[in-house]
Amino acid sequence: MPQSPPPNHSSTAPNQQTDTCQSARPTLVTPVRSRRKDARPHEIVAAALAEFVDKGFAGANVQAIAKRAGVSKGTVFVYFETKQDLFKAVVRDNIAAPLNTWRDVTRNYRGSTRDLIVQSMHQWWTDVGSTPAAGISKLLMQEAANFPELAQFYQDEVVAPGMSNMRDILQRGIDLGEFRVMDLDITGMNLFSPLLFLAMWQQAMGDKQPICGPAIDARQFIDNHVSLMLDGMCHRPAI
Amino acid sequence: MPQSPPPNHSSTAPNQQTDTCQSARPTLVTPVRSRRKDARPHEIVAAALAEFVDKGFAGANVQAIAKRAGVSKGTVFVYFETKQDLFKAVVRDNIAAPLNTWRDVTRNYRGSTRDLIVQSMHQWWTDVGSTPAAGISKLLMQEAANFPELAQFYQDEVVAPGMSNMRDILQRGIDLGEFRVMDLDITGMNLFSPLLFLAMWQQAMGDKQPICGPAIDARQFIDNHVSLMLDGMCHRPAI
Amino acid sequence: MPQSPPPNHSSTAPNQQTDTCQSARPTLVTPVRSRRKDARPHEIVAAALAEFVDKGFAGANVQAIAKRAGVSKGTVFVYFETKQDLFKAVVRDNIAAPLNTWRDVTRNYRGSTRDLIVQSMHQWWTDVGSTPAAGISKLLMQEAANFPELAQFYQDEVVAPGMSNMRDILQRGIDLGEFRVMDLDITGMNLFSPLLFLAMWQQAMGDKQPICGPAIDARQFIDNHVSLMLDGMCHRPAI
Amino acid sequence: MPQSPPPNHSSTAPNQQTDTCQSARPTLVTPVRSRRKDARPHEIVAAALAEFVDKGFAGANVQAIAKRAGVSKGTVFVYFETKQDLFKAVVRDNIAAPLNTWRDVTRNYRGSTRDLIVQSMHQWWTDVGSTPAAGISKLLMQEAANFPELAQFYQDEVVAPGMSNMRDILQRGIDLGEFRVMDLDITGMNLFSPLLFLAMWQQAMGDKQPICGPAIDARQFIDNHVSLMLDGMCHRPAI
DNA sequence: CATGAATGAGACTTCATTCAT
DNA sequence: TATGAATGAAGTCTCATTCAT
Numbered sequence: 001m002p003q004s005p006p007p008n009h010s011s012t013a014p015n016q017q018t019d020t021c022q023s024a025r026p027t028l029v030t031p032v033r034s035r036r037k038d039a040r041p042h043e044i045v046a047a048a049l050a051e052f053v054d055k056g057f058a059g060a061n062v063q064a065i066a067k068r069a070g071v072s073k074g075t076v077f078v079y080f081e082t083k084q085d086l087f088k089a090v091v092r093d094n095i096a097a098p099l100n101t102w103r104d105v106t107r108n109y110r111g112s113t114r115d116l117i118v119q120s121m122h123q124w125w126t127d128v129g130s131t132p133a134a135g136i137s138k139l140l141m142q143e144a145a146n147f148p149e150l151a152q153f154y155q156d157e158v159v160a161p162g163m164s165n166m167r168d169i170l171q172r173g174i175d176l177g178e179f180r181v182m183d184l185d186i187t188g189m190n191l192f193s194p195l196l197f198l199a200m201w202q203q204a205m206g207d208k209q210p211i212c213g214p215a216i217d218a219r220q221f222i223d224n225h226v227s228l229m230l231d232g233m234c235h236r237p238a239i
Numbered sequence: 240m241p242q243s244p245p246p247n248h249s250s251t252a253p254n255q256q257t258d259t260c261q262s263a264r265p266t267l268v269t270p271v272r273s274r275r276k277d278a279r280p281h282e283i284v285a286a287a288l289a290e291f292v293d294k295g296f297a298g299a300n301v302q303a304i305a306k307r308a309g310v311s312k313g314t315v316f317v318y319f320e321t322k323q324d325l326f327k328a329v330v331r332d333n334i335a336a337p338l339n340t341w342r343d344v345t346r347n348y349r350g351s352t353r354d355l356i357v358q359s360m361h362q363w364w365t366d367v368g369s370t371p372a373a374g375i376s377k378l379l380m381q382e383a384a385n386f387p388e389l390a391q392f393y394q395d396e397v398v399a400p401g402m403s404n405m406r407d408i409l410q411r412g413i414d415l416g417e418f419r420v421m422d423l424d425i426t427g428m429n430l431f432s433p434l435l436f437l438a439m440w441q442q443a444m445g446d447k448q449p450i451c452g453p454a455i456d457a458r459q460f461i462d463n464h465v466s467l468m469l470d471g472m473c474h475r476p477a478i
Numbered sequence: 479m480p481q482s483p484p485p486n487h488s489s490t491a492p493n494q495q496t497d498t499c500q501s502a503r504p505t506l507v508t509p510v511r512s513r514r515k516d517a518r519p520h521e522i523v524a525a526a527l528a529e530f531v532d533k534g535f536a537g538a539n540v541q542a543i544a545k546r547a548g549v550s551k552g553t554v555f556v557y558f559e560t561k562q563d564l565f566k567a568v569v570r571d572n573i574a575a576p577l578n579t580w581r582d583v584t585r586n587y588r589g590s591t592r593d594l595i596v597q598s599m600h601q602w603w604t605d606v607g608s609t610p611a612a613g614i615s616k617l618l619m620q621e622a623a624n625f626p627e628l629a630q631f632y633q634d635e636v637v638a639p640g641m642s643n644m645r646d647i648l649q650r651g652i653d654l655g656e657f658r659v660m661d662l663d664i665t666g667m668n669l670f671s672p673l674l675f676l677a678m679w680q681q682a683m684g685d686k687q688p689i690c691g692p693a694i695d696a697r698q699f700i701d702n703h704v705s706l707m708l709d710g711m712c713h714r715p716a717i
Numbered sequence: 718m719p720q721s722p723p724p725n726h727s728s729t730a731p732n733q734q735t736d737t738c739q740s741a742r743p744t745l746v747t748p749v750r751s752r753r754k755d756a757r758p759h760e761i762v763a764a765a766l767a768e769f770v771d772k773g774f775a776g777a778n779v780q781a782i783a784k785r786a787g788v789s790k791g792t793v794f795v796y797f798e799t800k801q802d803l804f805k806a807v808v809r810d811n812i813a814a815p816l817n818t819w820r821d822v823t824r825n826y827r828g829s830t831r832d833l834i835v836q837s838m839h840q841w842w843t844d845v846g847s848t849p850a851a852g853i854s855k856l857l858m859q860e861a862a863n864f865p866e867l868a869q870f871y872q873d874e875v876v877a878p879g880m881s882n883m884r885d886i887l888q889r890g891i892d893l894g895e896f897r898v899m900d901l902d903i904t905g906m907n908l909f910s911p912l913l914f915l916a917m918w919q920q921a922m923g924d925k926q927p928i929c930g931p932a933i934d935a936r937q938f939i940d941n942h943v944s945l946m947l948d949g950m951c952h953r954p955a956i
Numbered sequence: 957c958a959t960g961a962a963t964g965a966g967a968c969t970t971c972a973t974t975c976a977t
Numbered sequence: 978t979a980t981g982a983a984t985g986a987a988g989t990c991t992c993a994t995t996c997a998t
Contacts, residue, residue: 040978056381059297062972067449072980074974083972113471119396140297142381144443151444179472180373183463187472191457192428193436200439205390206382213364216428225429233426234353234408234419279961301989311963316990518957534859539774540993550959552995563991592951620773620859620923627924648950657950661941665950667933668942671914672907678917682861683868694906702900703907710949711887711896712831713905757982779968794969893986 024083041089046067052137057087059141084147090152091140091145092127094133094155106165114230115172120169129199130218138200164187179230193205194225211229280328282319283308287329292374292442296326296382323386330389333375334396337367345404352412352470359408360434360461368438371456377439402427418469433464491563510633518558522547526568526681531613531681535565555693569628571610573635576604591651592708599646599673599700606679608696616678641666657708671704722791758796758806761786764885765807770852772872772922774860780955804860811853812874815845823882826949829878837886840950846916855917893914894945911942 047068051060062083066073080086105123108118128134146153166188173179198221286307290299301322305312319325332355344362349353367373376391405427412418435458520630525546528540540561583601587594587699606612620640622629644666651657718756764785768777779800785789797803822840826833847852861868883905890896915938 022318023477051299054296056297058295061970073972074980074982075391075978076300076978077973081973087383112420117246138380141377141439141443145293145445167357178474180474182467182472183459186455186460189437189460190467191431194432197436200380204380206384208406216425220422220454221425221428224425227427228421228429228468230472232410232467233420235416300987302987313963313965313991314961315965317961318984318992404979495847532862533777534773536773537863541993545947551993552959552961553957556957556959559994599752616858619855619921623771623923624776650993651950655952660945660950661937664933664938664941665945667915668911668945672910675910675914676906678858684862691840694903698900699903699906702903706899706904706907706946706949708950710945711890711899711947713894714899778966790968791970791984791986794981795982795984799967800968 001016033053033198034159039236040071042090042093043219044071044076044079044086045090045093048086049094049132049135052087052090053132053139055226057083058085062086087143087147088150091136091147093154094136094156103161103165106169113169113176115171116172117191117230118223118226121226124195124228125199125218125222127196130202134199137196141200162192166192191229195222263280279310279314281332281334282330282362283310283315283318283325284329285370288333288371288374291329291378295378296322301325325388326382327389330379330386331392333372334393335371335468337370338397338400340366342404345408352408352415352417353465355411356430356469357462357465360465363434364438364457364461368434369441373438374442376435377442381441394439396423401431405431412450430468434461439471484517489518511660518549518553520571522549522554522564522584527610527613528567530565531617534617535561537626538565540564541713552670564623565621568630569614569625570631572614573632575611581639584647591647591654591656592648592704594647594681595669595708596701596704599704600697602673603696603700608671609678612677613681615674616681619678640670644670669707673700681705737934755784757788757792757954759810760805761793761803762810763797766811766849766852768922769804770846770849770856773816773856774800774863776787778805783808800919801864803865805867808857809870812871815848815850816878818844818877820878823886830886830893830895831943833886833889834908835940838943839910839936842916842935842939847919851916852920852945855911855920858917862882879909908946912939 010090020107026118044065048060049064050068051065055061056163060083062076063073069076076086080089106116106120109119116228140147140151140154163185167184170179170182170187170191198216198218202216202218254470283304287299287304290304294300299322301309301315302312304325305315308315315325319328330472341359341363345359347359348467379386379390379393383393398449402424406423409423409430410417437455437457441455441457522543526538526543528545528546533539538561540553540554543564544554548552554564558567584594584598618625618629618632622632628679645662647662648657648662648665648669652659655686676694676696680694680696757884759783765777765782768782768785772778777791777800780790782803783793784791793803797806819837819841823833823837857864857868857871861871864868880902884901887896887899887901887904887908891898913935917934919933
């Protein structure tokens with residue numbers, strides 16, 4: 001187990017995450033031949049994501065990852081020097097992209113902050129919470145102690161921006177007179193943590209989760225959550 | 240700390256009631272060897288809890304568990320046939336006791352349901368959320384797919400009773416006229432999931448979590464959360 | 479594995495084989511109390527015989543032997559310092575006794591040598607070949623290389639006397655004019671080896687051996703064998 | 718020596734026909750790595766035969782087998798999933814080839830059945846009885862109870878065909894008027910078992926067997942045995 | 957004497973990693 | 978670049994043996 005971070009803290013695999021955004025917006029100059037070559041590391045990372053999410057770092061099997069990616073075991077080590085490097089690449093590649101997608105929604109929003117929150121949460125669920133990328137959160141929750149560098153990375157790249165975003169939204173609600181004055185940090189976490197929990201829970205339990213009778217419907221879960229957070233459980237007189 | 244010996248510590252531990260006959264005859268010199276025989280499984284389970292929470296199932300090392308427990312490698316296998324059995328014992332032993340402790344609070348409560356919720360959550364945090372037993376949740380989140388039997392056990396022994404308890408509390412609030420009518424299941428999850436998330440988060444990140452500046456203060460987190468959930472973020476006129 | 483014979487070539491267990499003959503012919507002076515005590519090692523040896531024959535030396539399990547003998551594992555080591563010592567005791571105890579029983583038959587026999595051979599073989603089958611003691615032969619066949627000392631012991635105590643006995647019988651037949659002159663050593667082995675083979679074969683295959691249709695009937699096997707060996711397969715004119 | 722590569726070397730060896738495509742294109746430089754890949758299983762099986770015959774299944778050590786084969790411990794498990802699989806491969810590989818070699822002799826034999834028997838036995842001794850393949854018989858005698866599947870396999874592939882062959886020979890002798898009428902099954906066993914016993918005995922005792930003075934000479938043993946079995950020990954008048 | 961808890965060397969097996977091709 | 982045969986460290990588990998009771 002990696003108790004101390006190895007000296008080479010970044011994977012030396014050639015260009016395996018810089019073009020993540022490129023593939024999102026396909027550049028025009030990419031020749032077909034090299035696109036296939038450049039795709040290899042991504043296919044491996046995608047395969048590794050699934051395996052790591054299923055089995056955890058220690059439980060994941062490089063051979064199984066290779067098979068999922070349709071390559072031989074040796075090929076994995078052509079692109080990633082060690083299993084740890086591959087793991088880091090998996091986390092890094094799957095953290096940046098979805099978050100960027102999500103954040104754009106909250107900018108330049110017209111309408112009530114309540115609607116912004118509802119829309120933002122549904123958007124997050126669609127883009128992240130319901131996708132395999134959500135497994136990254138589950139993964140880091142388990143491996144944070146063994147990969148403090150990744151935990152920090154997660155804090156910097158996911159938590160901090162996410163919290164910042166939440167603060168902006170709440171501040172907007174206060175400024176517009178919709179919300180009362182609150183502690184933005186704490187409230188941001190209160191507001192968002194149920195979604196994170198639900199995402200991790202569904203990653204863990206799959207769709208066959210008989211928690212309180214049937215499986216949890218995310219849409220209903222979010223709507224109810226927002227309703228509670230904004231209006232409260234207690235009776236309130238009509239304004 | 241799970242040092243309070245749970246009644247049923249494991250399904251695989253062999254006959255450890257051999258010296259009940261010895262304790263029947265009131266010898267004053269307590270035999271050290273057989274005293275240990277009773278204490279050993281608990282010590283091992285306690286050590287294993289820490290190791291499993293830190294490293295996950297696959298990453299945990301039986302030798303390391305033995306060392307933490309102050310016994311030799313072989314001794315672990317005297318009490319638990321396989322690593323999996325030990326893992327199951329860890330989950331089972333650390334689920335029943337804390338849960339029972341917590342549940343007693345909600346019975347026969349006198350006072351407002353709001354106070355009951357606040358008190359109940361602080362109690363849970365004290366009894367479970369802030370203890371290593373919370374690591375069990377983090378653990379199961381990762382290993383549920385590999386231990387479906389344990390996942391089911393967790394559902395039956397933790398999730399279902401917990402949800403039932405939440406429903407009772409909410410129903411009480413409705414019956415007493417404090418709360419408006421809500422979907423009990425969904426609302427129960429909305430209400431409780433932030434605490435679960437916080438507990439798992441702190442298990443993962445330890446005390447060095449610079450999430451939104453300083454570490455999260457659980458007391459503040461809970462109080463703010465309850466305030467939001469009951470009264471909402473939005474401005475409300477005085478009743 | 480014991481590649482070289484340990485320095486203490488004889489088990490140091492107290493009197494575990496000297497009284498083998500004593501138990502065969504009960505001495506009058508044995509007090510009841512100590513008989514029970516003296517019986518322990520024999521019970522262990524008997525249990526060990528079964529286990530060793532079933533599993534071989536390396537495959538045998540001391541705990542299983544103890545259970546078969548109805549004692550605890552530690553007790554085995556009270557009487558036999560090591561597993562090797564126990565093995566040696568098993569071989570020694572089960573070689574001497576049956577052989578002595580058998581040999582007495584051939585002395586002072588009145589009648590034709592043909593009848594002596596037939597009777598002697600049936601006797602051997604009853605006393606040895608069909609009993610668990612026959613497993614010793616199978617055992618030594620496997621472990622001879624690892625226990626050269628025992629192999630030599632077997633040669634000295636079993637093979638040599640047995641061959642000597644066969645020679646005497648054959649010589650008697652020649653002297654009485656029944657048999658033609660033959661090489662006594664080779665013929666002795668030719669004559670006896672089928673019985674040894676059958677005994678080992680049945681030890682190995684149990685009763686469920688579908689060799690040539692039904693199981694081999696030892697009585698028929700012996701009678702046919704003697705008939706062939708004495709009269710031959712070829713047609714012969716009546717004398 | 719079982720260095721002649723048997724056609725089917727193992728059921729568990731993985732795809733070793735991968736380089737059939739390479740051999741299709743006639744490269745002059747034979748690739749050393751993949752050459753080994755074809756040779757390895759046979760080398761390992763040959764090494765395992767020796768180890769298993771010496772030590773038995775439980776006593777055999779995979780590391781020692783690897784060393785005998787000149788490979789590392791892990792390589793053994795590249796070709797054979799478990800020690801049991803390796804054992805099965807050893808038995809299977811060393812049964813088919815020698816038996817086929819032997820059986821061909823008895824077909825289309827011209828001459829007396831007596832000569833056929835003598836020649837057949839000497840042939841068997843040369844092809845099987847005096848080779849390490851004979852150790853398989855000794856091995857199965859010990860391990861039959863633990864590997865019932867292999868015992869059955871041995872019955873089907875060795876015992877039954879061998880017995881069938883013996884029956885054919887005896888029937889031929891009867892048909893040609895050489896032999897009297899006998900029970901073919903029992904007589905077949907009587908006729909052949911001394912050779913089996915001698916083979917196993919020499920496997921067990923090696924060359925240092927001081928049975929009846931010097932080591933047993935197999936040729937003399939067989940000739941004497943056939944002489945006895947055909948003509949009998951008793952005096953017989955000239956025909 | 958008898959027990960059985962405890963030990964630790966050693967067994968089989970896995971798997972990340974290397975490297976010749 | 979891609980492969981997969983080969984490696985050996987490390988892991989789980991077994992079991993002969995010890996020893997306090």
